[in-house]
Amino acid sequence: MIMEIADAKKNLQRKGFLDIAVDPTLDLFAVIEDLKKKKNAIVLAHYYQEPDIQDIADYIGDSLGLSQQAAKTDADIIVFAGVHFMAETAKILSPQKKVLLPDLKAGCSLADSAPPELFKKFRDKYPDHIVISYINCSAGIKALSDIICTSSNAEKIIESVPKDQPIIFAPDRNLGAYLIKKTGRDMVLWNGACMVHEIFSLEKITKLKVRHPEAKIIAHPECEPAVLALADYIGSTTALLKYSKQDSAKEFIVVTETGILHQMEKENPDKTFIPAPPNNACACNDCPHMKLNTLEKLYLCMEYEQPEITMDESLRLAALKPIERMLEISAKAGL
Numbered sequence: 001m002i003m004e005i006a007d008a009k010k011n012l013q014r015k016g017f018l019d020i021a022v023d024p025t026l027d028l029f030a031v032i033e034d035l036k037k038k039k040n041a042i043v044l045a046h047y048y049q050e051p052d053i054q055d056i057a058d059y060i061g062d063s064l065g066l067s068q069q070a071a072k073t074d075a076d077i078i079v080f081a082g083v084h085f086m087a088e089t090a091k092i093l094s095p096q097k098k099v100l101l102p103d104l105k106a107g108c109s110l111a112d113s114a115p116p117e118l119f120k121k122f123r124d125k126y127p128d129h130i131v132i133s134y135i136n137c138s139a140g141i142k143a144l145s146d147i148i149c150t151s152s153n154a155e156k157i158i159e160s161v162p163k164d165q166p167i168i169f170a171p172d173r174n175l176g177a178y179l180i181k182k183t184g185r186d187m188v189l190w191n192g193a194c195m196v197h198e199i200f201s202l203e204k205i206t207k208l209k210v211r212h213p214e215a216k217i218i219a220h221p222e223c224e225p226a227v228l229a230l231a232d233y234i235g236s237t238t239a240l241l242k243y244s245k246q247d248s249a250k251e252f253i254v255v256t257e258t259g260i261l262h263q264m265e266k267e268n269p270d271k272t273f274i275p276a277p278p279n280n281a282c283a284c285n286d287c288p289h290m291k292l293n294t295l296e297k298l299y300l301c302m303e304y305e306q307p308e309i310t311m312d313e314s315l316r317l318a319a320l321k322p323i324e325r326m327l328e329i330s331a332k333a334g335l
């Protein structure tokens with residue numbers, strides 16, 4: 001076993017996770033619950049995680065809720081079942097805590113679409129602009145930003161900035177275009193996008209709507225403008241979940257990552273949720289990065305406290321400022 005662990009740790013660098021065989025007869029739910037108690041650990045999971053991970057999590061949420069939880073938890077270990085920028089955000093907010101990510105390779109195409117060196121050059125072309133960045137970006141981009149926002153609070157964050165102050169919005173061009181429409185602010189946009197939200201098929205969603213005329217189309221603002229134009233309701237993951245509960249419709253076509261359907265179905269057993277199809281051969285749209293995390297990897301990372309998120313302190317402090325600004329504005333707005 002000792003050899004196995006040593007080999008697995010060597011593989012950690014290459015594979016991004018501890019590659020140790022897990023006994024298939026192990027009750028992972030029970031073992032993870034024990035590890036949480038023994039190690040004073042908390043599991044935070046994003047709505048796009050697989051159902052088993054959502055069910056074992058202490059807190060499930062979208063980026064805003066997860067960062068608020070990460071800021072206030074008194075656990076010694078934060079296990080982040082999400083993608084790298086989310087675990088990084090938890091580390092920025094709670095440097096004294098050990099932050100673990102079940103698979104270090106759980107990245108994000110949107111975060112990757114904004115390399116900090118290129119973004120700095122872009123920002124320098126607009127010296128009188130402030131930078132508002134969507135939380136789905138690397139610590140390097142956060143450090144180059146003035147305020148962070150999430151899809152839950154973006155409108156309020158933009159409205160908190162004086163009207164005569166020009167703004168750069170990064171990294172998601174679709175969310176940026178949606179916010180320009182909602183707030184009437186003429187922002188300069190960085191040209192990034194999420195690989196999951198930009199490939200929904202307009203044609204297939206239209207066909208679904210013909211087959212389910214009573215269904216409401218609900219969409220995340222990271223989708224392309226033409227897809228958003230079809231939607232009855234647009235909102236963050238949390239807002240979509242809330243809407244599906246409060247609205248009287250019995251059927252919904254859900255235009256975002258399919259992980260959210262687990263909570264929608266749990267909270268509304270009498271309603272039907274249809275995942276919107278992407279522009280490829282698949283029937284639903286999973287984020288390949290989010291789905292790298294598994295219950296086995298979650299267990300292993302808690303047992304061996306690896307892979308751990310670490311960060312240079314000067315980068316952390318620079319990235320912390322705009323996140324704190326976001327949390328202050330959100331608290332004032334009662335979000």
Ligand code: SF4
Nearest residue numbers: 108109110194196287
């Ligand atoms: S769904 Fe899109 S924005 Fe979210 S983690 Fe996956 S690639 Fe990134």
